[in-house]
Amino acid sequence: MKRREEEEKQRKTTGQSPEEDQRRTSTQSKEEEEAASEQKGASAAADDDDEEAKKKERKCVPGIIYLGHIPPRLRPKHLRNLLSAYGEIGRIFLQPEDRQVRRKKKKSGSRRCDFTEGWVEFRDKRVAKRVALSLHNTPMGTKKRQRFFSDLWNIKYLHRFHWTHLSERLAYEQTVLQQRLRAEVSQAKKETSFYLNNVEKSAHLEHLRKKRQRDGEQVEEKTWDFTQRQTEEEIQKKKKKKKDSITQKRLNKARLMQQESKSNVSLLAKIFNSNQSE
Structure with missing residues (x-):
């Protein structure tokens, strides 16, 4: 009731008809609806952009490749320059040589420190897989005059390795x-x-x-009781004697068997001869 009275007072003061008021209210409501729809569309577009960004972040999982061969004088900066052309690179680690090898090199006069193996992290594991498949057993350099052209890549993708x-x-x-x-x-x-x-x-x-000794007591000199190890010649002689004894036993056994067989033959001959005479 109060609103209606206020609206009637405003009409009287302004001198406008109720039809014009209805038109104005309808236009205002339409404008408000359009503004609300625009706000909804903007919020929906922002939500879509956020979802796409989140999906990209979820999909971008880092991948690590293993380098089984590191040529001499190759440093992490050279490796980064060579592999950054294929994708974004994160961390790099190269395993230095053992201390014994480094000591030998220092003794020989060279202070150079080389590496034996390495690991490289790519921001996207799909890029790491592609690099491992495409570059394995291929020359490191693209041109003959490049530094590491004569060396080959020895790359393997490490599945589920962090x-x-x-x-x-x-x-x-x-x-x-x-x-x-x-x-x-x-x-x-x-x-x-x-x-x-x-x-x-x-x-x-x-x-x-x-x-x-000063007091005049008898001192017994200590002797070490030990048996010397046999030399190689003595071991060989012992083996030879053993073999000769075995062969001699076998020969004696064979002679006895021959003698027994001869005696048996003579007995059989006597038996057969006596049978024939009868």
């Missing part, structure tokens, strides 16, 4: 190496302590022996 697996493996290898070094150090300490204790014992025994 970078955390590699870090765990490296941590495990590091702990194993530390444990081995600790065991070697402890063994060396035990050997040195055993040697020093024996040296002290021998010095003490020598001091006692000299003291007894």
Whole structure:
């Protein structure tokens, strides 16, 4: 009721008819509906864009390839330059050579540190699969004058392999190496302590022996009871004697068998001869 009274007052003041008011209200409602529909369309488009972005993020799963051969003087920056042409690259790790190999190289005069194997992470695993299939057993360089043209790619795609697996493996290898070094150090300490204790014992025994000699007591010289290991010639002679004895036994047995057979033949001959005479 109050709204109607207010609307009638406004009509009287403005001098507008009720038909014009209806038209104005209808136009306003249409404009409001159009604005609401536009807002809905914009929100739906934004939701679609967000869903597509989420799908792309879900689909973009990183993939890792394994390099079984790393040529000399190849560094991570060279590897990144070679493989970045095929797709976006994340992390790269190259396994350096063993310490013994590096020590030998230092002794020979070369301070160069080379790598034995490597792992490369691509942002998309589909790209990593394509790279592993297409580049395996192909030259590293595209032109003959390039640095690594004579070397071949040795690539394998690691299925369901994550970078955390590699870090765990490296941590495990590091702990194993530390444990081995600790065991070697402890063994060396035990050997040195055993040697020093024996040296002290021998010095003490020598001091006692000299003291007894000064006092005029009879000192028995200690002799080591041990049997020397047989030489190769003695082992061969022993084997030869054994073989000769075996052959001699066999010959004697064969002679006895011959003699028995002869005696049997003579007996049979006597028996047959006696039968014929009768």
